[in-house]
Amino acid sequence: MSDLVASPETPPVPDDVADAIRTLIRWAGDDPTREGLIDTPRRVAKAWKEYCAGYAEDPAHHLSRVFEEVGGYDEIVLLKDIPFQSHCEHHMAPIIGRAHIAYLPRNHVVGISKLARVLHGFARRLQVQERLTAEVADCIWNNLHPIGVAVVIEATHACMTARGVRTPGVVMKTSRMMGAFRDDDRSRKEVLSLMGLSG
Numbered sequence: 001m002s003d004l005v006a007s008p009e010t011p012p013v014p015d016d017v018a019d020a021i022r023t024l025i026r027w028a029g030d031d032p033t034r035e036g037l038i039d040t041p042r043r044v045a046k047a048w049k050e051y052c053a054g055y056a057e058d059p060a061h062h063l064s065r066v067f068e069e070v071g072g073y074d075e076i077v078l079l080k081d082i083p084f085q086s087h088c089e090h091h092m093a094p095i096i097g098r099a100h101i102a103y104l105p106r107n108h109v110v111g112i113s114k115l116a117r118v119l120h121g122f123a124r125r126l127q128v129q130e131r132l133t134a135e136v137a138d139c140i141w142n143n144l145h146p147i148g149v150a151v152v153i154e155a156t157h158a159c160m161t162a163r164g165v166r167t168p169g170v171v172m173k174t175s176r177m178m179g180a181f182r183d184d185d186r187s188r189k190e191v192l193s194l195m196g197l198s199g
């Protein structure tokens with residue numbers, strides 16, 4: 001039985017998870033039995049469950065409720081500058097950024113908060129930015145069946161700033177354009193312009 005007591009809303013931390021974190025602390029050069037670190041394995045495990053909460057959900061379910069009465073609106077819907085946090089699968093280091101998610105509705109729209117929920121559902125996993133971008137776009141494309149989808153993500157990777165090449169200020173940009181935003185130059189330019197990016 002673990003000596004680590006979990007708070008009521010959190011499942012208990014398994015012994016092997018706590019042991020792994022103690023091993024890492026020891027390997028990093030500190031003493032996991034000193035007072036300040038005694039509760040750290042529980043905190044770290046709890047934090048990682050939160051960082052990776054996306055594994056426990058299927059983000060597509062956020063798109064199941066749609067609205068058809070939108071006064072005949074048939075132009076671009078864009079949610080711009082959605083802040084998000086993820087972790088890179090290579091170093092498990094933070095990826096911090098913002099996403100712009102747009103779609104051109106076919107015959108229904110979705111509650112706008114759901115676009116951010118889809119993003120977070122995929123971001124709260126171990127990721128590479130390219131896959132995160134593709135997963136968000138594909139999820140909207142496959143579930144809303146819109147005329148077009150555009151997802152642009154701009155993010156900084158702590159694995160490049162805090163370690164390794166240690167190059168702060170670098171922003172990685174990725175995009176996935178589908179349907180009209182891929183095939184029609186005018187639609188693509190329009191969505192990029194709404195996002196505040198040049199086409």
Ligand SMILES: Nc1nc2c(ncn2[C@@H]2O[C@H](COP(=O)(O)OP(=O)(O)OP(=O)(O)O)[C@@H](O)[C@H]2O)c(=O)[nH]1
Nearest residue numbers: 088089090091127128129130157159160163164165
């Ligand atoms: N394409 C892509 N690369 C990423 C992402 N996140 C981190 N990386 C890169 O993944 C690569 C992993 O390279 P490796 O050579 O296996 O690992 P490493 O020795 O730690 O590399 P350095 O970071 O250069 O020290 C690095 O170049 C990272 O910058 C991402 O989202 N997309």
Ligand SMILES: [Zn+2]
Nearest residue numbers: 088090091159
């Ligand atoms: Zn990394």
